[in-house]
Amino acid sequence: MHAAVIVFPGSNCDRDLAVALESAGAKVSMVWHKDTDLPAGVDMVGIPGGFSFGDYLRCGAIAANSPICRSVVAHAERGGYVLGVCNGFQVLTETGLLPGALRRNGNLKYICKPVELRVEDCDTVYLRGYKPGQVITVPIAHHDGNYFVDDAKLAQLRDEGRIAFSYVNNPNGSVADIAGVVSKNRRVLGMMPHPERMAEAAHGGTDGKAMFDGLMDALALA
């Protein structure tokens, strides 16, 4: 699998995401936001955490309009895989590839701590290494992770089984405890928690590793 990790000014989890993908066996190319094209043959794009463009205007809004994001949207529309973590999730909602928006945390605080996530019954390659209902521990580190969708969209996400992860104890006020959602074709996943920060023993846990391994297995078979 060939993965591209996008680097914006202010990204700070780009290397972590690259290391997690490489550990799973992927070839990883780092791609600067001013590039207009993804490297040829990229199967999967990772949009990392951080504070792209200093969170100016809205988290992810400027990044979502950067040159490379037009190629990321085209990649997704061709059926390519995209994983957005934290700021990457914010960028994906701003591009419109994923529904909803991320608001300021309900308690107005930046929250940085491990949280328990429930793996939902969501048919996507990202969750192949988990069982529905399984509870995993993965860190969050965000100020604006309070997920919002309106009631109609929430009903649609539920009907279509597109909620990937829920918080066991909602830390930020997200609608329906949502921590991550997938696109209609299930190939774009956005999530606030950081699986790449729980991917090897030195991190204090490996609950995030199965996501990268599952993705790798699925794409190796494709």
Place this chain on the structure above:
Amino acid sequence: MKAKVYVMLKEGVLDPQGAAVQHALGALGFDGVEGVRQGKVIELDLATGTTEATVREMCEKLLANTVIESYRIEM
């Protein structure tokens, strides 16, 4: 010419910053503040002849996230 764009969270979208400001005003002894909503104002210096329709397009594409925000333009 100048334009001002007012961006606010939509009615029905919880505004935790507005709620915190309301709470702080109450703590300072200002009674009767029944609600606070916090938004932002964006001032644009525009070339003569720029239409409100163009500013509207700027709002839709970048200045506001219409999933959660509404906007109002003053030209």
